[in-house]
Amino acid sequence: MCGTLRQRFDIAPDADWAAEIDPRFFGRADAYAFARAGIGRISVGAQTFAPQVQAAIGRIQPFAKVAAAIAEARSAGIGRINLDLMYGLPGQTLDDIAATVAAARRLAPDRVAMFGYAHLPAMLPRQRQIDASKLPGAEARFWQRALAHDLWVEAGFDAIGFDHFARPDDSLAIAARAGALRRDFQGFTDDRATTLIGLGASAISQFDGVIVQNEKHVGRYRMAVLGGELAGTRGVRRDAHDVAAGTVIERLLCDRQVDVAAIAAAHAMTAEQICHDPALLDDLAGQGVITRNGWSLAITALGAPYARLAAAAFDRYRAVSRGQFSAAV
Template sequence: MHRYLPDLAAQSVPRYTSYPIAVAFAPGIGAAEQVAAQQAIAPGTPVSLYLHIPYCHEICWYCGCNTGATGRPDRVSAYRDALLREIETVGARVRGTAVSVHFGGGSPNALAPADWAEIAAGLRSAFDIAPHADWAAELDPRTLSAADAQAIAAAGIGRASLGAQTFAPHIQHRINRIQPFRTVAQAAADLRAAGVARINLDLMYGLPDQRLDAIAATVAQALTLRPDRVAMFGYAHMPRMLPRQRMIDSARLPDAEARFWQSALAHDLMLEAGYRAIGFDHFALPGDSIAQAAREGRLRRNFQGFTDDPATTVIGLGASAISQFDTLFVQNEKHSGRYRMLAGNGAPAGVRGAARTAGDRLRGAVIERLLCDGTVDVAAVAAAHRQPVEALAESLPALAPLVDAGMVAVAEWRVTVLPAGRPYARLAAAAFDAYRAPAADRFSRAV
């Protein structure tokens, strides 16, 4: 089932959590467009809320997120105050109904336990939040206490993603993330005891000194926690863009072929354990809502990765958070100090973004369905967008290397990623990307 193709596996390709992707954002789109888009949301429209907490108690060298060391406690409390002000300001403009609330980072548990109650209350006061809304948070198990777990549950969080990455001590030292398995297990136990019933784990392959035996051992240990979902991300080494990654010795990183077989082994082990493959790097228990969405063709892809979130509009809150509208992406100020000045004064925090043309929306829809379903009827998507399918005609020849390799099948306008082609799905998506240009070190490897 698995075929390593060196010319494909080592290519640099976006993850396509948006289209256009974030590197295409520019300063020409900002606060004015952000406010207008927020005000244009019709009452009752399903929206998602994303809150970014850009702090961690310790900085991991592999991390590509917008985050910094917590440092003085007053840094986080000042940020909390600015976030609360932005929640109040934006909530006064948005008339949609929130069906999802997601805390990301950084590490949201950099917040003090009391902060969770205050922020949750602020959200419920400012926004119309559906009773069935899915509340979730990404958490760092190294600093998660039982008191944190109780506060997080009391705020309404029902699903938590724990960053586990690897359980191999020698690899943890190489990436500056020391967390014995018992630490992650205790965090999961504390969360479940507090009432956070759904636990996800984030794992990684392609790390320094990582080999197949370490992948197998980490997956085996992870499965003893019976997570509802597991994400297996490939490490993207981009030290030119992310200075903290310069602490990782590139000579110790596995090559493209080793990365491929690490991903393949994790895939097989997860399926053997009864999990369902979701997209190209997620796994879920058959009864989990994301697995159900995948079976029913409702799987989505946005900045949180693969999701069953039904909303197409995302309201980003916090430093660097990205808002997604039908015709627009807008990203908040990335620097936490400048963000605090803007949000704390009641000003809109958007500073850069991208307008989404009709062509962008069509291509984005094709890419999303191809990555989520593994197949897409391009003509049907074009018809739904009231655009001529011929506008995408140049994309089909771009699929030729994948077709010739037996990874993708094309029948008229139907494009299907074959079982062996699943690891190369992002390359198939890239065929529909009108903005893509070769970039050897700007994106992660295809596998």
């Protein structure tokens, strides 16, 4: 696939090639194949190292298996490692979080994503096997996230946005300090490209004010592509309000502060036109989640776990999408 992309596109020599892997199915042959393809970074889906939590989510992958996959990658010359971990999993405790972070530190990752588990069985049928009664409540999720944050910061990682961590010399941390951090469909990134092209089933593309998602069903996706048809099956065109509000949301999540009035003026709008729920901002300011100076907003250290809730004040689609997406904490 990487070879085909190089044939079809004019790719910069210093392009950053990265891939997500499942450590249960990644061995030496895979590592060397990835390295030959030019991949220099892998994201490893570890989720948790607590055996009972792995059993609860139906994903058994002992620490030794994950460590072996990372060792194979490094031996093949893939030197940059991302770890994807989760909190809010069924039966997960603070002790599990602490033990998982301690184990993860032994793997010496460059970046860590600490995602909150989103239980959406109506959208993700595989989640129906999970006992929802075992899921931690909102308060437990808050403290799990807070503990993970403190442990990674104590380990010398920079906190990036609200759910990522990176070594200070990693490009993600450098971008964050420079105010150049971005957020896309998969998380925080230092990629400054304005065009995103998604290849493959369910992949998402964004360009020229348009967001398009490819056919989710692999078979139908293949039929469309092999038949010479476009693979996109759903999409939206972003209007001026969407672009302005999206910029406010991105800067608030990435920088933890934003000048709403300045962004509004750049789009020939007012801050009042962009803000969908001013009462929510007033409430969050009263609770110490954000500080306000007119339309200059900043998320406090205490309010960091609620960054997405603050951003929701600028999401006019929130009312119609409530319940379809992950919780703010």
